[in-house]
Amino acid sequence: MARERPMTSAPAVQAADPPAITAGRWLWVSKHLQRQVVPRIVLALVCALYLLPFYWMVATALKTNQELVAYPPTMWPDTLAWSNFSDAVDYIPFWRYLRNTSIITVLTIVGSVVSNPLIAYGFSRIDWPGRDKIFYVVLATVFIPFPVLIVALFDIFATIPRPMWSNGGIELGGNWINTYLPLVVPMFFGNAFWIFLMRQFFMRIPFEISDAARIDGASEFRIFYQIVLPQALPAIGVISIFAGLYAWNDFLGPLIYLQDETKYTLAIGLTFFKAQREIQFSLLMAASTLVVLPVVALFLLFQRAFVEGISLGSVK
Amino acid sequence: MSVATPRTQKGVLSRVRLTRKERRNLGVGLLFVSPWIVGFLAFLVYPIYYTLRISFTKYSGFGEPAWIGLDNYRALLSDDLFWTSLYNTLYYTALAVPLGAVVAMGLALAMNQPVPEVPIYRAILYLPAILPLFALSFIFLILMDPTKGIFNQILIHLGLPNVNWFGNPKWSKLALVFLAQFGAGQVALIFLAGLKGIPVTLYEAAMLDGAGAWNRFRNITIPMMTPVILYDLILGLSLGLQVFTQAYVITQGGPADSTRFYVMYLYDNAFRYGKMGYASALAWVLFVITFVLAMLIFRWSQRWVHYETT
Numbered sequence: 001m002a003r004e005r006p007m008t009s010a011p012a013v014q015a016a017d018p019p020a021i022t023a024g025r026w027l028w029v030s031k032h033l034q035r036q037v038v039p040r041i042v043l044a045l046v047c048a049l050y051l052l053p054f055y056w057m058v059a060t061a062l063k064t065n066q067e068l069v070a071y072p073p074t075m076w077p078d079t080l081a082w083s084n085f086s087d088a089v090d091y092i093p094f095w096r097y098l099r100n101t102s103i104i105t106v107l108t109i110v111g112s113v114v115s116n117p118l119i120a121y122g123f124s125r126i127d128w129p130g131r132d133k134i135f136y137v138v139l140a141t142v143f144i145p146f147p148v149l150i151v152a153l154f155d156i157f158a159t160i161p162r163p164m165w166s167n168g169g170i171e172l173g174g175n176w177i178n179t180y181l182p183l184v185v186p187m188f189f190g191n192a193f194w195i196f197l198m199r200q201f202f203m204r205i206p207f208e209i210s211d212a213a214r215i216d217g218a219s220e221f222r223i224f225y226q227i228v229l230p231q232a233l234p235a236i237g238v239i240s241i242f243a244g245l246y247a248w249n250d251f252l253g254p255l256i257y258l259q260d261e262t263k264y265t266l267a268i269g270l271t272f273f274k275a276q277r278e279i280q281f282s283l284l285m286a287a288s289t290l291v292v293l294p295v296v297a298l299f300l301l302f303q304r305a306f307v308e309g310i311s312l313g314s315v316k
Numbered sequence: 317m318s319v320a321t322p323r324t325q326k327g328v329l330s331r332v333r334l335t336r337k338e339r340r341n342l343g344v345g346l347l348f349v350s351p352w353i354v355g356f357l358a359f360l361v362y363p364i365y366y367t368l369r370i371s372f373t374k375y376s377g378f379g380e381p382a383w384i385g386l387d388n389y390r391a392l393l394s395d396d397l398f399w400t401s402l403y404n405t406l407y408y409t410a411l412a413v414p415l416g417a418v419v420a421m422g423l424a425l426a427m428n429q430p431v432p433e434v435p436i437y438r439a440i441l442y443l444p445a446i447l448p449l450f451a452l453s454f455i456f457l458i459l460m461d462p463t464k465g466i467f468n469q470i471l472i473h474l475g476l477p478n479v480n481w482f483g484n485p486k487w488s489k490l491a492l493v494f495l496a497q498f499g500a501g502q503v504a505l506i507f508l509a510g511l512k513g514i515p516v517t518l519y520e521a522a523m524l525d526g527a528g529a530w531n532r533f534r535n536i537t538i539p540m541m542t543p544v545i546l547y548d549l550i551l552g553l554s555l556g557l558q559v560f561t562q563a564y565v566i567t568q569g570g571p572a573d574s575t576r577f578y579v580m581y582l583y584d585n586a587f588r589y590g591k592m593g594y595a596s597a598l599a600w601v602l603f604v605i606t607f608v609l610a611m612l613i614f615r616w617s618q619r620w621v622h623y624e625t626t
Contacts, residue, residue, distance in 0.1 A: 054443075143554045144554070151596050152362075152363035153359070154587075245446055251448070
């Protein structure tokens with residue numbers, strides 16, 4: 001660790017020789033410029049660039065058809081065509097797709113919240129031989145490109161039966177394709193990123209409280225559930241946010257597994273606007289705004305959780 | 317990356333016999349991580365093995381796969397679209413990943429400025445990274461449109477030519493590389509955490525030695541950040557080789573196959589042409605390419621990654 005000051009450093013000399021009084025004022029001005037003004041200008045420009053997509057999405061979403069074809073494009077619509085939003089919602093079965101997406105999102109959150117803390121607990125607060133070697137395998141799975149699995153996963157899900165209602169009872173039959181099962185069930189088996197994040201959090205909780213409970217004869221599951229988990233609620237919040245986002249933003253999964261139009265998610269539904277010969281630009285942007293809005297709202301509400309979650313999950 | 321391992325006894329595995337407590341812990345520990353083990357075997361190991369097996373067969377997804385040995389792999393070699401998609405994907409990855417690391421580092425430095433309103437900048441720079449990629453892609457379709465987009469209007473004002481980004485094979489991949497930079501906020505936050513972890517004393521000592529801002533960045537910040545940069549490069553490599561959604565949404569492989577990426581070709585073979593065997597061969601080749609490139613980066617990193625020694 002390089003905490004100490006190197007012994008070889010030159011004796012402390014102030015950066016600049018004492019300047020003349022007028023020059024001193026200039027030095028102050030230039031320092032102030034360097035510290036406060038220049039970074040602000042750069043930051044503002046970069047932020048403007050990063051806000052550009054949002055601005056253009058909303059501006060396009062509110063343009064009438066006549067205004068949309070105008071060249072050069074108007075920077076902000078002359079007349080705000082709010083009706084684009086209701087038209088967009090009617091153009092595709094928006095509410096049905098919103099419902100479908102919400103079901104998948106909720107089930108994904110449930111699966112992640114049930115599985116990841118349990119797994120992370122086993123990787124952090126119980127001392128078993130071989131634990132850390134297996135944890136390296138968990139971390140390594142992050143780097144495997146998911147698309148190499150899609151052919152096999154599709155074929156596997158196409159052959160395993162699912163529980164189905166029939167004659168008032170439950171029977172096994174059919175397969176998992178065109179259901180939400182392939183999207184949701186794997187979430188109950190943990191995700192490397194979230195296991196890592198949860199584990200980081202668990203390791204910060206003092207181990208003494210577990211030891212005390214063990215002496216009192218509490219079972220490991222009880223220690224997990226009643227003592228450690230209540231202290232990890234912020235991390236569970238972070239995981240539910242990330243899991244919800246993952247499901248909401250997923251494109252490839254629904255594209256592969258969902259075949260029936262009534263089962264589609266918003267991600268697939270939005271492609272309908274482009275499938276026509278004439279792309280419905282303003283309707284597409286209106287629908288995109290509606291899909292993006294919950295994400296932005298969630299972010300504004302839980303900004304700190306996002307930033308801390310990522311810092312927590314980052315490798316040191 | 318290094319994983320802290322608190323409270324682990326050294327060399328437990330070397331001892332053949334476990335104490336009663338260790339045996340108990342092993343049982344309980346495995347029970348806790350068992351969901352992951354099941355998922356790992358069922359949704360990762362088995363599918364990878366399954367893909368390998370199918371890749372030696374002719375299989376449409378229906379009926380029985382017919383064994384054809386290495387024919388799929390042989391066919392790959394003479395398949396122009398395979399080479400085109402591989403070239404496109406490597407081209408995209410080679411640009412998007414290093415550029416992404418540079419942009420993320422720039423953003424992280426920006427996010428680390430000592431101005432009071434910096435949380436607002438941080439939020440703005442991070443926000444596009446959590447948007448659905450499909451939605452961001454739709455937005456860019458219009459943002460970078462030559463007649464309807466504001467991006468080209470800005471270019472024209474700066475005296476630059478009006479480019480048909482997604483309609484010209486020369487620019488289409490570069491436009492997607494540009495799009496990818498709007499997701500850099502995610503990595504920037506990870507870099508920012510790294511920046512904050514660098515001991516201030518290092519900078520103070522360097523300033524006493526008269527080192528300028530660039531020197532401090534070059535000789536303290538970068539070396540201290542190399543483990544995180546390595547992590548980002550390898551993860552970025554894996555994600556770059558997977559590029560799919562943007563191209564599927566915006567260009568659908570066009571124009572002139574300039575954005576026909578590897579995974580898109582794989583998807584088409586599997587789910588459009590019903591060539592599951594061929595798609596499996598493609599998948600395995602991608603798997604091997606990813607692994608080899610990751611190993612190469614890792615090997616190369618031994619020469620520049622600076623690990624803190626205690």
